Amino acid sequence: MERKHPLAGWRSGHSGRTGAAAEEAAAAARQAEQVRDRVRLTIEITARAGAYRKGLLAAVGRLSPEEAVIVADLEQHGLQVPQLHDVLCGGHVLVDDPALYEKWRAAKGSHPRLSSHHRDIDKARYPDIGMRGHVVREKLHGRTATGTWVQLEKTPAAFGGSKMPSVDDLRHLMDYVVYRFTGSNVGPWGLSRMTERRPMYLSPIVAVPTSLTPPVARSLTRALRRIEESDDVTAVSQQLAARFPPPDREDLAGELGQALSDRGGRGLFGNSEVWITQTPSRTAAAVLRGRSDQASAGTVWPTGGPR
Template sequence: MERKHAWVSFPHAKRSGRTGSGAERTRAAEEERRRVRLMIEITARAGAYRKGLEAAVRRLGPEEAAILADLERNGLQVPQLHDVLCGGHVLVDDPELYEAWRFDKVSRRRLSSHHRDMDKDRYPDIGMQGHVVREKLHGRTAQGTWVQLEKTPAAFGKRKLPGPNDLRHLVDYVVYLITRSNVGPWGLSRMTERRPMYLSPVLAVPTSLTPPVARSLTQALHRIEADDDVTAVSQDLAARFPPPDRAEPAGELGRALSGRGGRGLFGNSDVWVTETPAHSAVAVLDETSEPPAGALLPERGTP
């Protein structure tokens, strides 16, 4: 298939904000790379990775950033990014990503043993090398797209003799057999094809509860609220300022939040806040508490 440009020929380009003039695409691509770099730097604070990730992040390519950003748009959270970078097998409920991740200059056909039920002539597996993803491999599933990052690319195929990378890839396979973990570019992941990570833009499906379950849930929520009312503050204050009495507390559980409300990108990850103190505030705090000259102080013991 002929593709004109990596940023404008995506089937989901309009959805991802990769359309517009050349200057607009350049700004959008750089903003996407900056955002993905920040995501990786945050997850690197809590997770253990092989050495060299920080240096690789500084050389993050636009295609690599596009793939990781698409995963984030489909629900990937910062804690899950650790498994992705360590070779976790990811299923995305979006078949359009299969074509979106085929880049003109860097993508190539690959042979793999993943998802053998698919027609590989119609949907061949696609490989791509990068500084952060090392070797990205993706393909189609019946309902979406799968992707996995590998530590070592494998180039063997029809009428090709094995090379050094193929031998290293074989060593990674032996590690997989021993540890039952995928060998990714920056570590090991237990998210294998048999136990993959599943991403979907919309996973919440509203449903109604049966009357017995609804009554039991309401009673439990009332009990939790009553316990919280007397433990959050002192009992005398709790009695003086009772909270609003809600007849149906269960109604708030399924309430949808607007925008990126909810667990969001960071999920249950640890969040660090680093701030530089304002110079004016530092100056005020450093001032001595001595009264100015000539100030009259009340005598000791006077009201």
């Protein structure tokens, strides 16, 4: 009778768990690389139309995963390509999502920072957090009463404590002088008029959910059904429309309170100067031209007239 080592089963299970952890780590690494590639491409696109300081594209090539997450999270909250210009140029951004503060606070390289932004917040409980990078230079973020704020700075600073002022601190003071004279934030790659007094607002909380009383809900449902029945303009004829009625939904009034899911809205390239520069396919153009010629020529009757 073969006797198994008492640790054989433990080793097998341990190796299985190790393999699963390795697969999860590999999947996370692939996802991080995809996010980084997406952000790189987005910045390269906006760099074609906007004016930036020299060196942006070179810095994009060294974009870190932590920097990419900042831009990707803002994009998930409605940031569009034209707005990315202001973000890279130091625009002050407000997002009504407190979870972003904790997520960015836990990122690699994050450290507490002193700043004069949003003084109404308890800085002992919610300290401002900085993070350095090739593209963001110095990312600074903190809490607001309803969410998170973030701003990219050209020069990091470390005022306070027992540290002596450094060269970066002096450069930061020069950036402040520029702000006082121009009224624009000094970001890594330019100037932005989106200051704390005139911020860029993403995902604002503009609605308060509320419930309808039963009589109002019934009356509203009846009105919505009448509108739906008399407003079918998708079919060629009313007879055909009657054969294919719309889906029978139980709670029409409840649909009015549903918000757009995830990235509902105009999307990443909404209101941006992005267009197609590639010429159409020659084969497709020939087919469409042939159909157009046939339609314009009409029907040619044979000699002797129609039969």
